[in-house]
Amino acid sequence: MIGLSLAYLRDRGLNTALNILLLALSVASLVILLLFSSQLENRFDKDAQGIDMVVGAKGSPLQLILSSVYHVDIPTGNVPLDTVDLLRRQLGVAEAIPLALGDSFRSFRIVGTEPAYPALLGASLADGRMFAAKMEAVIGADVAARTGATLGQRFVGGHGMSSGDEGPKHEETPFIVVGRLKPTGTVIDRLILTRVESVWGVHGIEDPGEDHHEGESAEDHEAHAGAAEVTAVLVRFGSPIAAVRLPGFINRQTNLQAAVPAVEVSRLLALVGVGLDAVRAFAVLLMLTAGLSIFVALLTALKEREGDMAMLRVIGASRAAIIGQVASEGLILASAGAALGLLLGHGVIGMAAASIEQLRALGLNALTFHPGEALIVAAALGIGLIAALIPALRVLKTDIAETLANAR
Amino acid sequence: MSSPDTLTHSKTAQGPLVEARGLSHARDGRTVMAIGDWQLQPGAHALLLGPSGSGKTTFINIVTGLLTPSHGTISVAGEVMSALPPAARDALRRRTIGLVFQTLRLIPALSVTDNLALAQQLALGHVDRAAIAGMIDRVGLAHRAAAQPRQLSQGEGQRAAIARALITRPRLVVADEPTSALDDTNAARMIDLMFDVADATGATLLVATHDGRIAHRFANRFNLMAPVAA
Numbered sequence: 001m002i003g004l005s006l007a008y009l010r011d012r013g014l015n016t017a018l019n020i021l022l023l024a025l026s027v028a029s030l031v032i033l034l035l036f037s038s039q040l041e042n043r044f045d046k047d048a049q050g051i052d053m054v055v056g057a058k059g060s061p062l063q064l065i066l067s068s069v070y071h072v073d074i075p076t077g078n079v080p081l082d083t084v085d086l087l088r089r090q091l092g093v094a095e096a097i098p099l100a101l102g103d104s105f106r107s108f109r110i111v112g113t114e115p116a117y118p119a120l121l122g123a124s125l126a127d128g129r130m131f132a133a134k135m136e137a138v139i140g141a142d143v144a145a146r147t148g149a150t151l152g153q154r155f156v157g158g159h160g161m162s163s164g165d166e167g168p169k170h171e172e173t174p175f176i177v178v179g180r181l182k183p184t185g186t187v188i189d190r191l192i193l194t195r196v197e198s199v200w201g202v203h204g205i206e207d208p209g210e211d212h213h214e215g216e217s218a219e220d221h222e223a224h225a226g227a228a229e230v231t232a233v234l235v236r237f238g239s240p241i242a243a244v245r246l247p248g249f250i251n252r253q254t255n256l257q258a259a260v261p262a263v264e265v266s267r268l269l270a271l272v273g274v275g276l277d278a279v280r281a282f283a284v285l286l287m288l289t290a291g292l293s294i295f296v297a298l299l300t301a302l303k304e305r306e307g308d309m310a311m312l313r314v315i316g317a318s319r320a321a322i323i324g325q326v327a328s329e330g331l332i333l334a335s336a337g338a339a340l341g342l343l344l345g346h347g348v349i350g351m352a353a354a355s356i357e358q359l360r361a362l363g364l365n366a367l368t369f370h371p372g373e374a375l376i377v378a379a380a381l382g383i384g385l386i387a388a389l390i391p392a393l394r395v396l397k398t399d400i401a402e403t404l405a406n407a408r
Numbered sequence: 409m410s411s412p413d414t415l416t417h418s419k420t421a422q423g424p425l426v427e428a429r430g431l432s433h434a435r436d437g438r439t440v441m442a443i444g445d446w447q448l449q450p451g452a453h454a455l456l457l458g459p460s461g462s463g464k465t466t467f468i469n470i471v472t473g474l475l476t477p478s479h480g481t482i483s484v485a486g487e488v489m490s491a492l493p494p495a496a497r498d499a500l501r502r503r504t505i506g507l508v509f510q511t512l513r514l515i516p517a518l519s520v521t522d523n524l525a526l527a528q529q530l531a532l533g534h535v536d537r538a539a540i541a542g543m544i545d546r547v548g549l550a551h552r553a554a555a556q557p558r559q560l561s562q563g564e565g566q567r568a569a570i571a572r573a574l575i576t577r578p579r580l581v582v583a584d585e586p587t588s589a590l591d592d593t594n595a596a597r598m599i600d601l602m603f604d605v606a607d608a609t610g611a612t613l614l615v616a617t618h619d620g621r622i623a624h625r626f627a628n629r630f631n632l633m634a635p636v637a638a
Contacts, residue, residue: 004518004526011517311513314474315572316502316530318495401474 027341092242112199128179334384506573
């Protein structure tokens with residue numbers, strides 16, 4: 001009977017192809033939304049692992065989180081260097097890691113920080129060693145793959161966060177690659193890590209910890225060193241009390257801003273979620289339309305085939321076989337639509353990640369499957385089955401003798 | 409492996425293959441078919457004659473178990489059709505009867521070969537490709553085996569329909585107006601073919617028609633009683 005179903009579907013090829021396409025488009029839309037939102041959420045979680053609070057300049061807390069945790073926005077400003085010490089002295093703070101941003105190399109951000117930062121995100125060295133001296137750099141796995149940078153290679157950073165090779169360069173202060181990180185699936189894969197002092201050095205700011213230069217007065221040294229700032233400080237709490245006390249304390253008592261990644265990300269996802277929900281509703285509507293289209297196609301086809309169905313009964317097809325035959329037509333259509341939809345959905349995600357830098361940066365991956373896709377496929381099959389069963393049951397109610405008599 | 413020549417049924421079976429007792433059928437209070445007592449012996453070729461509206465199709469529907477008579481009984485292969493539950497009636501029809509209609513009713517999406525294969529699969533539960541090729545050859549359609557019904561001429565279609573009715577080795581072949589749409593030459597060929605294949609397989613033949621051109625070919629001819637008002 002499966003062979004008969006395939007023959008009937010082949011016999012009205014255009015109709016079959018259009019129904020498969022319609023269902024595939026709806027399945028693809030839902031798969032794209034599912035993969036996009038789940039991978040985005042997963043990426044947000046992974047990038048923010050271990051970071052309980054971010055302290056930076058006053059401004060938008062979401063912008064502070066996006067710029068310092070996810071490295072996709074510009075910072076709100078800089079904060080004095082002693083903020084780091086201030087935070088480290090607070091009760092309940094396990095770790096306070098400074099970040100100094102401002103430059104990039106081929107669109108990969110150069111981040112002045114401490115070795116504790118890659119450790120916090122679970123990154124380990126693939127080869128080489130961790131940065132130690134000024135102007136030494138460790139590059140993330142994506143940076144290594146995309147730039148082809150090798151150990152010992154020198155490169156010059158450009159001013160700005162996302163400039164390619166067009167922006168102004170810091171030719172006098174090249175970095176040297178001393179280590180490469182293993183892939184982590186987090187934002188650190190796309191970062192170039194160095195000491196905070198390297199970032200200061202590139203911008204002509206003296207390290208306050210260093211002795212003043214020859215010929216430089218003590219006042220000048222203090223003035224230069226006084227400009228030493230960091231962009232943000234990532235904080236990991238050692239006790240839950242700190243999570244309750246510190247953000248409020250910092251926001252009320254200082255000129256600093258404290259933002260909690262979990263809060264800001266859920267706010268962002270709620271905002272994005274409204275748009276995603278609208279597209280999701282449209283995709284569900286599309287799927288129902290595809291189901292209706294299959295229903296109409298099968299109903300029309302079976303109306304034309306009433307004589308065939310009656311003849312099948314006469315030559316020995318049982319009632320169950322007739323239902324099975326029609327149901328299998330619906331299921332074959334739905335299966336083909338679902339398979340094509342999955343292929344299309346993953347293909348679009350893959351193409352989008354390959355051609356849009358921001359999406360690639362978010363870690364979109366076409367080869368990752370989500371358990372929810374099984375539900376989408378099941379829904380498509382269910383719709384195909386229901387769309388087929390209603391006309392099949394109608395066929396069973398017809399009077400064989402009368403149908404054959406009318407057809408004779 | 410069976411060939412159509414060997415697909416014969418025993419002609420020594422006891423009793424009639426089809427037997428009607430006091431059979432008639434009424435619709436909306438009006439008798440549309442009446443035959444009373446009637447028998448068809450195994451291996452016979454019988455012709456049911458009558459003008460349109462005389463109840464031939466009603467009789468065939470009753471013989472094949474598609475319609476339950478309002479009066480009397482019909483037995484096929486010793487079983488009273490109307491006494492059987494629907495599933496058993498379907499099984500008896502599947503095992504015993506091959507049907508040929510004027511409008512062929514071949515499945516248009518399948519080739520001639522696949523139409524025969526489907527009938528064989530449904531009736532016997534398996535497909536015997538060699539038997540199908542032999543049957544198609546016997547009805548002279550070897551060169552059209554892969555063609556779809558819409559690609560066949562009327563005569564070729566009729567031959568394919570006969571082949572489908574016989575491929576399941578039925579004991580009874582029932583044909584309803586098999587020659588009405590054919591010209592004289594093709595009508596004669598069709599009857600030759602049905603006799604030939606039915607004899608080769610040992611099948612009993614019951615042909616209903618208003619086509620007087622083929623009447624002289626049947627020794628066993630009968631008419632239905634004229635419809636009477638209730």
